[in-house]
Amino acid sequence: xxxxxxxxxxxxxxxxxxxxxxxxxxxxxxxxxxxxxxxxxxxxxxxxxxxxxxxxxxxxxxxxxxxxxxxxxxxxxxxxxxxxxxxxxxxxxxxxxxxxxxxxxxxxxxxxxxxxxxxxxxxxxxxxxxxxxxxxxxxxxxxxxxxxxxxxxxxxxxxxxxxxxxxxxxxxxxxxxxxxxxxxxxxxxxxxxxxxxxxxxxxxxxxxxxxxxxxxxxxxxxxxxxxxxxxxxxxxxxxxxxxxxxxxxxxxxxxxxxxxxxxxxxxxxxxxxxxxxxxxxxxxxxxxxxxxxxxxxxxxxxxxxxxxxxxxxxxxxxxxxxxxx
Ligand SMILES: *[C@@H]1O[C@H](CO)[C@@H](O)[C@H](O)[C@H]1NC(C)=O
Numbered sequence: 001x002x003x004x005x006x007x008x009x010x011x012x013x014x015x016x017x018x019x020x021x022x023x024x025x026x027x028x029x030x031x032x033x034x035x036x037x038x039x040x041x042x043x044x045x046x047x048x049x050x051x052x053x054x055x056x057x058x059x060x061x062x063x064x065x066x067x068x069x070x071x072x073x074x075x076x077x078x079x080x081x082x083x084x085x086x087x088x089x090x091x092x093x094x095x096x097x098x099x100x101x102x103x104x105x106x107x108x109x110x111x112x113x114x115x116x117x118x119x120x121x122x123x124x125x126x127x128x129x130x131x132x133x134x135x136x137x138x139x140x141x142x143x144x145x146x147x148x149x150x151x152x153x154x155x156x157x158x159x160x161x162x163x164x165x166x167x168x169x170x171x172x173x174x175x176x177x178x179x180x181x182x183x184x185x186x187x188x189x190x191x192x193x194x195x196x197x198x199x200x201x202x203x204x205x206x207x208x209x210x211x212x213x214x215x216x217x218x219x220x221x222x223x224x225x226x227x228x229x230x231x232x233x234x235x236x237x238x239x240x241x242x243x244x245x246x247x248x249x250x251x252x253x254x255x256x257x258x259x260x261x262x263x264x265x266x267x268x269x270x271x272x273x274x275x276x277x278x279x280x281x282x283x284x285x286x287x288x289x290x291x292x293x294x295x296x297x298x299x300x301x302x303x304x305x306x307x308x309x310x311x312x313x314x315x316x317x318x319x320x321x322x323x324x325x
Pocket of ligand 1 (some may be wrong): 096097098099276283287308309310
């Protein structure tokens, strides 16, 4: 009995490690040249007319740096303007500079028609999403939250909000169904709400299955070691969110839930993260590359060192479906 439990545990542990290793976007030195991750050898996808060129389940460090180098070169000046404008509204923001930049560049590159953001909170990321849509001259943003803190960033959004932004107040567990029947599903999901297993289970089983076209996803706080052993929830701490039991590279509860789910999908691509806790070499390579294009003094993450983790996991779903379907 005990032996069996132990074996099951080992199998799960290995499966878990594979999921993280395979889907972790980028390979370490010795496997950098391997073209793909978990679904290795994926063929060119049929019917993919999307703008983005991210087509493998995970992309390697070299590919990631190269693609973003091109995007920084192309849109870096626009991005600096956004950072300057966002600065005065950044005090309560809980995102890092690089992941905000990557979000802006990815939206410029992929030109989504409808972005959904759960949960903007104080709205720092919302400034970057809206700016990218405005600079594209294309696309709408719908933001969902249980509070209206996004107003803290309104002054920094300027007229980019006009005709482009809608805010939905309420619990997304309810408002999702209303919006989905009203406007349909988005082609870009920017997820950042409650980082629990239960939250992750809800949307991978209720929301993701409703996606029927190529969709870009970014999930915040996947690789944020501060969410294990955090102090803002004593009960969670007692329940096992203890940094001594969880290595710092390990994804959060929600992140583990979603990456486990991804393991079972056949059409996942463009998986990567710049989180230092997950891939220090990738973070360093990306950070070195971006310093050529970004002026380091212009920062938006300054006041919250405890969350500056660049913790976002980026991926795409239904990569073989046309975005206009
Ligand atoms: C996230 O990236 C920004 C910009 O490079 C950097 O200032 C910050 O220290 C990074 N956070 C971590 C934990 O590496």
